[in-house]
Amino acid sequence: MKPLKIHKNLIPIFSIALFILALFFLPFLFKNSNKTLKEASGPLVVAEEECNIYIRITGQKDPIPLEEYVVGVVAAEMPANFHPEALKAQAIAARTYVLKSTNNGQTEIEPTVLRQVFYDEDTRKANWQSTFDEYEQKIRQAVESTRGEVLKYDGELITAMFHSMSNGRTESSLNYSGVDLPYLQSVASADFHAENYVSKNTLTLAEWNKLLKVNMTLDDIKKIRTKQNNTGRVEKVIAGNKEWTGRDFRTLLDLRSTDFTIQVVNDKIEITTEGYGHGVGMSQYGADAMAKQGRSAHEILAHYYKGTTIEKMMCKK
Structure with a gap:
């Protein structure tokens, strides 16, 4: 097969056509290039x-x-x-x-x-x-x-x-x-609807005195006063001249929270606690x-x- 010969007068025409095609497709090439660059250099969310x-x-x-x-x-x-x-x-x-x-x-x-x-x-x-x-x-x-x-x-x-x-x-x-x-x-x-929201601790007088390192009677305990803060939790426990913070009292008696009440029932001390944790x-x-x-x-x-x-x-x- 003989090689195809292009007349020398047609060369300028082909050059002009290629130039026009390049001008047409060049913006699309840059557009895709910019898109790739933007995605690669965007914010990196890291694990x-x-x-x-x-x-x-x-x-x-x-x-x-x-x-x-x-x-x-x-x-x-x-x-x-x-x-x-x-x-x-x-x-x-x-x-x-x-x-x-x-x-x-x-x-x-x-x-x-x-x-x-x-x-x-x-x-x-x-x-x-x-x-x-x-x-x-x-x-x-x-x-x-x-x-x-x-x-x-x-x-x-x-x-x-x-x-x-x-x-x-x-x-x-x-x-x-x-x-x-x-x-x-x-x-x-709204968690106060949980089934284990309220808990009770019952202590003997001996257990109470040992845990708190005191020597109190049941009558002394009946006179205990508590001071609550604006969220209903105990800020202070006052027994005569003895005083504890609510947090210390909770730790000493291993209570579930600082929202508690104390009462004497049948010669035992009953502590009712609401909630669980520091809050x-x-x-x-x-x-x-x-x-x-x-x-x-x-x-x-x-x-x-x-x-x-x-x-x-x-x-x-």
């Missing part, structure tokens, strides 16, 4: 692997990834049969709390009620047994769906305190610790009640932590 945030738990040899730690905390701190939106709220609160209290994983955290309880996978299997697969999936889904979400106030991580159930109102940080934090104010909470921040039973009413995890957190925002963790390359 713990990208930011290398690992949590060191007191008593454990190896640190664990942040989100895996959150799974263990939600499993330990909130009943797995709670509403998914309540579990999501707990995940965000737990993630925020550990990042704030450990300076983003720089220091250790105790796996106790003084900080956050943590259950590893073996403990979860032992606790849940036949329901392990169901509960594990449910909690991991709650954590994964909120991955990287944290609570902030004025751009800073908050101290996201939480408790089991309140007495109808949460406690303020001012009443609890003397520190007035704007996002830890007293708010209404500050999010009520877990309250969160579950709100979730069952159709409120989302973000709405629940906005109710219990006033003036806060929920943001995704960000990390620069």
Whole structure:
């Protein structure tokens, strides 16, 4: 086959045609290029692997990834049969709390009620047994769906305190610790409908005197006065010239909360307690009640932590 010959007079025509085609397609090439560049250089939402945030738990040899730690905390701190939106709220609160209290994983955290309880996978299997697969999936889904979400106030991580159930109102940080934090104010909470809302402790006179390190009679106990604060919790217990704070009294007698009453019944001391926990921040039973009413995890957190925002963790390359 003979090679195709192009007449030299046609070359300028082909050049002009190619130039026109290039001008037509060039904007589309740049448009696609810009789109790719914009997507690549946009804000990076990071997980713990990208930011290398690992949590060191007191008593454990190896640190664990942040989100895996959150799974263990939600499993330990909130009943797995709670509403998914309540579990999501707990995940965000737990993630925020550990990042704030450990300076983003720089220091250790105790796996106790003084900080956050943590259950590893073996403990979860032992606790849940036949329901392990169901509960594990449910909690991991709650954590994964909120991955990287944290609570902030004025751009800073908050101290996201939480408790089991309140007495109808949460406690303020001012009443609890003397520190007035704007996002830890007293708010209404619907968890007083929980079936285990009220509990009773019965002590003999000997047990009472031993625990409080006093030498009182039943008549002395009948004269005890309590001073309540504006959320209905006991601020002071006054017995003659002896006085305790509500928090100290709760600790000494191992009570479930500082909302309690004392009375003598049949020569024994009966203490009736309402709610469970210190009462500050999010009520877990309250969160579950709100979730069952159709409120989302973000709405629940906005109710219990006033003036806060929920943001995704960000990390620069």
